Amino acid sequence: MEADVNCARCKKTVCGTGHYMEGPDDCPTKIKARVIEKAVKEYENPEIKEFARQASIQEFENYMSMPEGLMSRNPRVEEVIQFAKKMGYRKLGVAFCIGLKEEARLFTEILENRGFQVVSVCCKAGGIPKERIGVREDQKIAYTFNRPDQWEAMCSPISQAEILNDSKVDFNVLVGLCVGHDSLFFKYAKAPVTVLIAKDRVFGHNPAAALYQSRAYYRRLIRKEPFEKKTPTSSQ
């Protein structure tokens, strides 16, 4: 059996150059050629090809050459707008976390000011109690605040996706959905999805900050520990 690839540990990273065949022995360009060839065939679908082409152009347009060197041009909010316009998307879905309601409101206003039709849905839409998915009293957020027996709505990313499917949006944008909730949204949404905000409650929704701090104040992130599988039936 072929080895698993591990690009993140590669010391050559020649794949972005004309010397792409000179990677390490476990380079996917060498050992996953058949998989790559099959994947690349997907771009023969004209719709996919156009999506990929516009995404590449979006990437290209973000750089500008200045006397001081290469500079970046656009914040992500602007990029989402530019890409949606490139693709001719008019009706956008915004799936947001209740904790980022203000961010969703601002983003919606920006989109509407640029001429988009926006359908936005909060994660708690439907008001379904957490008990519906088997969450116990001591696993509710209110429990942490010493308020046992408080009614608490579950986040329902599947409802968010289905509401936006029902509204026939052209494109979805996620605003701060939790880890795992976002996964379900990706799984159930029919239109393509991009992420505006990846939730990080500690680092102001900038998850990369934890990585940058993992050699400094957040060294505990890089510690080694034995892998323990957590099962759904455990106390967790």
Ligand code: SF4
């Ligand atoms: S594709 Fe090959 S060269 Fe590129 S990062 Fe992965 S292992 Fe390295």
